[in-house]
Amino acid sequence: xxxxxxxTPALIVDLDVLEQNQRRMMELLxxxxxxxxxxxxxxxxxxxxxxxxxxxxKGITCAKLSEAEDLIQSGIEDVLIAxxxxxxxxxxxxxxxxxxxxxxxxxxxxxxxxxxxxAAAAFGSTIHCLVEYxxxxxxxxITTVEEALVLTKxxxxxxxxxxxxxxxxAGQLSHEEDFGVRSxxxxxxxxxxxxxxxxxxxxxxxxxxxxxxxxxxxxLRKEGTVYTEVQAGTYLFMDGAYDRVGAGFEHxxxxxxxxxxxxxxxxxxxxxxxxxxxxxxxxxxxxFPTAPVNMSEEHCTAHCESHCKVGEKLMLIxxxxxxxxxxxxxxxxxxxxxxxxxxxxxxxxxSR
Amino acid sequence: xxxxxxxTPALIVDLDVLEQNQRRMMELLxxxxxxxxxxxxxxxxxxxxxxxxxxxxKGITCAKLSEAEDLIQSGIEDVLIAxxxxxxxxxxxxxxxxxxxxxxxxxxxxxxxxxxxxAAAAFGSTIHCLVEYxxxxxxxxITTVEEALVLTKxxxxxxxxxxxxxxxxAGQLSHEEDFGVRSxxxxxxxxxxxxxxxxxxxxxxxxxxxxxxxxxxxxLRKEGTVYTEVQAGTYLFMDGAYDRVGAGFEHxxxxxxxxxxxxxxxxxxxxxxxxxxxxxxxxxxxxFPTAPVNMSEEHCTAHCESHCKVGEKLMLIxxxxxxxxxxxxxxxxxxxxxxxxxxxxxxxxxSR
Numbered sequence: 289x290x291x292x293x294x295x296t297p298a299l300i301v302d303l304d305v306l307e308q309n310q311r312r313m314m315e316l317l318x319x320x321x322x323x324x325x326x327x328x329x330x331x332x333x334x335x336x337x338x339x340x341x342x343x344x345x346k347g348i349t350c351a352k353l354s355e356a357e358d359l360i361q362s363g364i365e366d367v368l369i370a371x372x373x374x375x376x377x378x379x380x381x382x383x384x385x386x387x388x389x390x391x392x393x394x395x396x397x398x399x400x401x402x403x404x405x406x407a408a409a410a411f412g413s414t415i416h417c418l419v420e421y422x423x424x425x426x427x428x429x430i431t432t433v434e435e436a437l438v439l440t441k442x443x444x445x446x447x448x449x450x451x452x453x454x455x456x457x458a459g460q461l462s463h464e465e466d467f468g469v470r471s472x473x474x475x476x477x478x479x480x481x482x483x484x485x486x487x488x489x490x491x492x493x494x495x496x497x498x499x500x501x502x503x504x505x506x507x508l509r510k511e512g513t514v515y516t517e518v519q520a521g522t523y524l525f526m527d528g529a530y531d532r533v534g535a536g537f538e539h540x541x542x543x544x545x546x547x548x549x550x551x552x553x554x555x556x557x558x559x560x561x562x563x564x565x566x567x568x569x570x571x572x573x574x575x576f577p578t579a580p581v582n583m584s585e586e587h588c589t590a591h592c593e594s595h596c597k598v599g600e601k602l603m604l605i606x607x608x609x610x611x612x613x614x615x616x617x618x619x620x621x622x623x624x625x626x627x628x629x630x631x632x633x634x635x636x637x638x639s640r
Numbered sequence: 641x642x643x644x645x646x647x648t649p650a651l652i653v654d655l656d657v658l659e660q661n662q663r664r665m666m667e668l669l670x671x672x673x674x675x676x677x678x679x680x681x682x683x684x685x686x687x688x689x690x691x692x693x694x695x696x697x698k699g700i701t702c703a704k705l706s707e708a709e710d711l712i713q714s715g716i717e718d719v720l721i722a723x724x725x726x727x728x729x730x731x732x733x734x735x736x737x738x739x740x741x742x743x744x745x746x747x748x749x750x751x752x753x754x755x756x757x758x759a760a761a762a763f764g765s766t767i768h769c770l771v772e773y774x775x776x777x778x779x780x781x782i783t784t785v786e787e788a789l790v791l792t793k794x795x796x797x798x799x800x801x802x803x804x805x806x807x808x809x810a811g812q813l814s815h816e817e818d819f820g821v822r823s824x825x826x827x828x829x830x831x832x833x834x835x836x837x838x839x840x841x842x843x844x845x846x847x848x849x850x851x852x853x854x855x856x857x858x859x860l861r862k863e864g865t866v867y868t869e870v871q872a873g874t875y876l877f878m879d880g881a882y883d884r885v886g887a888g889f890e891h892x893x894x895x896x897x898x899x900x901x902x903x904x905x906x907x908x909x910x911x912x913x914x915x916x917x918x919x920x921x922x923x924x925x926x927x928f929p930t931a932p933v934n935m936s937e938e939h940c941t942a943h944c945e946s947h948c949k950v951g952e953k954l955m956l957i958x959x960x961x962x963x964x965x966x967x968x969x970x971x972x973x974x975x976x977x978x979x980x981x982x983x984x985x986x987x988x989x990x991s992r
Binding site for chain 2: 295296297329351352371372374375376377378396397399400426427428429459546547548549554556558559560561562563565566567583584585586587589598599610611614615616617636637639640
């Protein structure tokens with residue numbers, strides 16, 4: 289089957305480009321001795337997680353317990369939930385899952401550490417903990433080295449928890465378009481983390497892992513970086529938002545759409561807010577890259593002159609790959625214009 | 641089970657309020673002799689479509705063929721696809737489905753009319769057609785009464801098509817916050833449509849239905865309106881965007897979320913861009929209605945002082961109900977704080 293024979297809207301992954309992006313990421317990280325623990329949130333597809341592991345990733349990062357469950361049940365054996373899990377029934381399930389693989393989670397309160405210890409004890413498992421250190425994102429995490437040490441000591445004291453290290457994600461920086469600002473801020477955060485590591489060392493605590501970073505900051509990592517793991521996700525697909533950052537990866541994710549109306553000065557397609565995540569900007573039409581685009585729920589309009597006809601198929605680059613993938617139940621994998629497989633978006637809608 | 645015992649994020653529908661909104665809509669429309677053909681896009685849930693039919697709706701409007709299929713297979717017998725269907729395999733399926741119930745669709749080109757006739761002929765069915773007249777939305781539809789008449793005559797000449805009337809949806813007006821502007825523009829469009837009806841009458845063509853309008857304009861309809869059907873959808877749930885328009889319906893849709901972090905000046909919850917449609921604005925925390933809110937993929941932060949604790953559950957009003965519902969596989973139906981049913985979002989992700 290040809291890509292052009294798919295009914296639309298259809299979400300398409302170009303496997304040749306995806307594989308090239310995976311290789312490029314490993315080429316960037318290997319010389320630094322930094323591991324890749326790619327973020328599942330960008331594809332939510334266990335088939336692709338396996339490709340990442342085969343391509344050199346150490347394990348997988350995810351956002352929610354329900355995603356971790358999907359990964360573990362698909363045979364991924366090293367999973368990090370890069371957030372706090374606080375609801376009692378979820379914490380208990382986490383304790384169970386930690387007995388099935390190497391499972392890590394972020395913590396930022398003593399109360400949560402107590403909950404996790406009780407859950408792991410109930411199942412005789414070990415939960416690996418990363419202390420989340422807020423380096424300016426102002427979301428979760430603690431903000432002082434002293435608090436970080438208090439939490440770390442509580443983890444070290446808990447018989448069923450293991451101290452894995454520090455989670456430090458500067459999400460506010462990922463999409464900073466000015467390279468100078470991005471680079472300067474990243475260096476500042478590395479400095480902050482280095483201070484934390486010295487403070488820990490002075491207090492007799494070794495930190496095995498510093499996990500974080502994104503597609504937008506991976507190029508900024510230099511020899512001697514404090515990060516031991518990079519949690520980038522978008523590098524594999526790329527999108528309109530990361531294009532503006534110029535991260536050097538290529539587009540492998542496209543939305544195939546059908547023209548439903550044409551008029552002087554506009555082309556209207558059958559894909560809208562229910563098939564394209566626009567929280568980081570509108571999609572870009574591959575054939576009209578500079579055309580202004582506006583969206584409604586099921587339509588997308590490019591304002592430009594064209595020779596398009598109703599029924600013609602057009603490709604779009606999503607503004608944000610992660611929120612786009614989360615709208616689809618399946619992805620079409622293609623090579624050279626042919627469909628070679630269809631895989632489920634395993635964890636679509638898994639936000640618990 | 642209590643609502644507060646649900647794991648989060650969970651999408652909640654307050655049935656008492658939903659039923660009250662349905663009654664209010666019928667009270668607004670009945671005196672005008674205008675029928676309700678509510679838009680499925682707001683809930684995508686066949687169980688709720690049946691409630692609307694039981695509550696006085698004439699039939700259901702939807703956006704896509706795949707939604708129409710779900711409605712028809714759920715026993716809804718009068719379905720309008722308020723868009724053009726142009727892909728050849730879809731047009732053929734439409735011809736088949738038109739033999740299973742009263743199925744209507746919008747058209748705006750002669751070529752599409754020819755396709756529809758061929759499909760209906762192949763199955764010996766009748767497809768009901770609405771000519772889409774663009775009253776300023778600048779998306780699909782024709783823009784002159786002469787073109788409308790040409791299309792209508794082509795429909796009347798096609799043995800397997802039936803001319804149902806005119807589709808005229810002023811989507812650009814639905815969220816206009818200034819009542820004066822909204823009211824003036826709505827009156828102007830009614831005038832345009834009246835001219836079209838006169839022109840058709842002079843040419844010997846009677847128009848049975850004028851279908852369109854939204855939650856935001858339903859209150860503007862007066863006795864003698866040209867509209868015979870209203871396609872409102874949001875009235876049933878309401879959301880942050882329609883609040884600003886003040887349409888007079890109450891909120892029945894809420895997102896239940898858990899606090900995962902608190903700090904001086906902020907409360908962070910476990911619901912983000914993957915559980916809340918933000919294309920018409922951020923969600924509103926019921927407990928902190930004036931707090932500025934920012935969002936990331938799996939988090940939502942209210943900037944305010946509070947006594948919230950980690951693990952506490954909070955309710956949010958989605959910024960846009962339609963794109964929020966499309967993120968969830970199920971809705972919890974509640975009365976007085978108790979869960980009374982869980983229904984699938986039948987057509988979640990059905991964008992074909």
